[in-house]
Amino acid sequence: MTAKPKVWVSRPLFPDVLARLAEYFDVDAEAVERRHTADELKNKLAGVDAALVGLADRIDATVLEGNTRLKMVANLGVGFNNLDLDTLTRHGILASNTPDVLTESVADFAWALMLAAARRVGASERWLRAGHWPGSNQRFDDWLGLDVHGRTLGILGMGRIGQGIARRAAGFDMNVLYHNRSRLPEMLERECKATLVGKDELLRRADFLVLVLPFTPENHHAIGAPELARMKRSAVLVNIARGGIVDDAALAAALREGTLAAAGLDVFEGEPQVHPDLLALDNVVLSPHIASASEETRRAMANLAADNVIAALGFGEAAGNPPTPLNPAVLARWSAHKA
Numbered sequence: 291m292t293a294k295p296k297v298w299v300s301r302p303l304f305p306d307v308l309a310r311l312a313e314y315f316d317v318d319a320e321a322v323e324r325r326h327t328a329d330e331l332k333n334k335l336a337g338v339d340a341a342l343v344g345l346a347d348r349i350d351a352t353v354l355e356g357n358t359r360l361k362m363v364a365n366l367g368v369g370f371n372n373l374d375l376d377t378l379t380r381h382g383i384l385a386s387n388t389p390d391v392l393t394e395s396v397a398d399f400a401w402a403l404m405l406a407a408a409r410r411v412g413a414s415e416r417w418l419r420a421g422h423w424p425g426s427n428q429r430f431d432d433w434l435g436l437d438v439h440g441r442t443l444g445i446l447g448m449g450r451i452g453q454g455i456a457r458r459a460a461g462f463d464m465n466v467l468y469h470n471r472s473r474l475p476e477m478l479e480r481e482c483k484a485t486l487v488g489k490d491e492l493l494r495r496a497d498f499l500v501l502v503l504p505f506t507p508e509n510h511h512a513i514g515a516p517e518l519a520r521m522k523r524s525a526v527l528v529n530i531a532r533g534g535i536v537d538d539a540a541l542a543a544a545l546r547e548g549t550l551a552a553a554g555l556d557v558f559e560g561e562p563q564v565h566p567d568l569l570a571l572d573n574v575v576l577s578p579h580i581a582s583a584s585e586e587t588r589r590a591m592a593n594l595a596a597d598n599v600i601a602a603l604g605f606g607e608a609a610g611n612p613p614t615p616l617n618p619a620v621l622a623r624w625s626a627h628k629a
C-alpha cells in the first residue's frame with residue numbers, strides 16, 4: 291500500500307473536517323492555537339504535500355526556500371495577503387482561499403458594528419455591567435446616539451461582501467454610495483441600489499463608511515489623517531477588511547478629538563495587539579477579528595479549504611478541480627506536466 295499524502299493543519303480545526311481530511315491524508319493537525327515562526331513554518335511545510343494555513347501564517351520566499359515537496363496551500367480565509375502568490379506560483383504550488391461562503395456572515399457583522407457604534411451599545415453595556423445604572427438617575431437625554439436609518443452609507447471596496455452590506459441597507463432606507471477600482475455591472479448596481487462616486491466624494495458624503503478593501507501595499511493607510519479630516523464630524527467608520535488599511539493612531543486621534551463620531555473595528559494594525567489609544571476610547575466598538583465567525587460559516591470555510599486540498603491532490607469527486615484556486619495557472623501546468 292502506498293503511503294497517504296501528508297497534510298499539515300496549522301490551526302485547531304473542527305474534528306469532523308479533520309476526519310474528512312484523514313480519509314485521504316496522513317494529517318498533522320495543531321491542537322493549540324499559536325503563532326508559528328518563519329523557521330517553524332519552513333520546517334513544517336518541507337515535510338508535507340499540502341497545508342491548511344491561517345492568516346497569521348506568512349507563506350513567502352523565505353519559508354518556501356528549498357521546498358521541493360509542497361504542492362498546495364489552502365488559506366482559511368478569503369483575504370490572502372499572508373500568501374506571496376507570485377512566489378507560490380513560481381514554485382508550482384497551488385493556493386486557494388474561501389470566498390463566497392463567508393460573504394453574508396461578514397456583511398451581517400459589518401452591520402453589527404455600524405449599529406453598535408452608532409447606538410453606543412458597547413459603552414452603555416460597560417456602564418450597566420459596572421453597576422452604574424441603579425442610583426444614576428439616568429436622564430431622558432443620556433446615551434444619545436446616531437440614527438442609522440435614512441442616512442448615507444459609503445462602501446469602500448465593492449466586492450461580494452460590499453454588495454452584501456449594500457443590499458441590507460434597503461431595509462434601513464439608506465442612500466448607498468460606493469467607490470471601487472471598477473464600476474459594478476448595471477444589474478448589480480441596481481440590485482444594490484448603489485451609486486459609484488470618487489473616493490473624495492465618498493469620504494465627504496458618507497455618514498457611515500465601511501471598508502471592505504483587500505489589503506495590498508497600495509491600500510496601506512488608505513484611511514489616514516488626511517482622509518479622516520475629509521469625513522463628517524458626525525460620521526462613523528467601520529473596518530472589517532484588514533488592519534493596516536486604517537492608520538489606527540490617526541483614527542484614535544480623530545475619535546478622541548471629536549472630528550469623527552465613532553468607529554467599529556474588527557481588524558487592527560499589528561493584531562492581536564490593539565493600539566492603546568483605541569483601547570482607551572469609549573466611542574469605538576472593538577471585536578477580535580470575528581466577522582466571519584458564525585458556527586455555519588466557520589465550518590463552511592474549513593470544509594471549503596479541505597475540499598480544495600482533497601481535490602488538488604487528486605481525491606474525491608472533484609479530483610483535479612479544486613473549487614476556489616487563487617493561481618489556477620499552476621493547475622494548468624500540472625496537467626501539462628502529466629500529459
Ligand code: 8YV
Pocket residue numbers: 344345366367368369370392579580581582
Ligand atoms: C478570517 C478573514 O479568515 O476571510 C478572511 O479574510 O479575515 C476572516 O474570515 C478568520 O478570522 C480566521 O482567521
